Amino acid sequence: xxxxxxxxxxxxxxxxxxxxxxxxxxxxxxxxxxxxxxxxxxxxxxxxxxxxxxxxxxxxxxxxxxxxxxxxxxxxxxxxxxxxxxxxxxxxxxxxxxxxxxxxxxxxxxxxxxxxxxxxxxxxxxxxxxxxxxxxxxxxxxxxxxxxxxxxxxxxxxxxxxxxxxxxxxxxxxxxxxxxxxxxxxxxxxxxxxxxxxxxxxxxxxxx
Numbered sequence: 001x002x003x004x005x006x007x008x009x010x011x012x013x014x015x016x017x018x019x020x021x022x023x024x025x026x027x028x029x030x031x032x033x034x035x036x037x038x039x040x041x042x043x044x045x046x047x048x049x050x051x052x053x054x055x056x057x058x059x060x061x062x063x064x065x066x067x068x069x070x071x072x073x074x075x076x077x078x079x080x081x082x083x084x085x086x087x088x089x090x091x092x093x094x095x096x097x098x099x100x101x102x103x104x105x106x107x108x109x110x111x112x113x114x115x116x117x118x119x120x121x122x123x124x125x126x127x128x129x130x131x132x133x134x135x136x137x138x139x140x141x142x143x144x145x146x147x148x149x150x151x152x153x154x155x156x157x158x159x160x161x162x163x164x165x166x167x168x169x170x171x172x173x174x175x176x177x178x179x180x181x182x183x184x185x186x187x188x189x190x191x192x193x194x195x196x197x198x199x200x201x202x203x204x205x206x207x208x
C-alpha cells in the first residue's frame with residue numbers, strides 16, 4: 001500500500017507537459033512537499049538506455065510490438081527502482097508519461113490494440129497505477145508546429161511520423177479520457193501560465 005501521491009503527465013508531442021511538470025515540481029517543492037520528478041521512458045540508468053534505443057532516429061525498422069515491449073520493460077525497471085520506493089516514503093512522484101502513453105501511441109496509433117498493449121503493461125506495472133493522470137490536450141498540427149519552432153528540442157523517432165499518426169495518438173488519448181475517471185483534461189493550447197494554473201488547481205484537489 002503506497003502512502004505517497006503518484007501523478008502522471010500525458011499528451012501528444014508538443015503539448016508542453018514536460019515544461020509544466022517542471023514548473024509544478026518547483027512550485028510544490030517551494031510549498032514544502034517532497035517531490036520526485038521523473039520521466040518515461042527513462043528516469044533511471046537502465047530505462048534511459050532503453051529510451052535511447054526506442055527514440056533513436058536510425059531505428060526505423062523497429063517492429064511495433066518490439067517498441068511496445070521495450071516501453072513496458074523500461075517502465076517496470078523505473079517503477080521498482082525509483083517510483084515505488086519514493087511512494088512508500090510518502091513522496092509526491094511527478095512522472096512525465098506512463099501507461100497511457102503506451103495505450104495511445106502503440107495501442108491506438110500503431111494499431112496493436114489497446115487491450116493487447118494493456119496486457120503487456122499489466123505484467124510490467126503489477127497493479128501500480130497513478131492516483132491522477134493530467135492529460136495535456138492539443139491538436140497535432142499545433143503541437144508539431146511548436147516542436148518545429150523549438151530549436152533546443154532534440155528530434156526523436158516519433159517526431160518523424162506523419163500527421164496522421166499524431167492524429168491517431170490524440171484520438172487514442174481522447175478515448176482513454178472517456179474511459180478513465182482519474183484522467184483530467186488540461187487545455188494545452190492556452191498560454192503556459194494558464195496551463196500551469198489549471199494544472200495546479202487540479203493537483204490541489206488531490207493534495208487536499
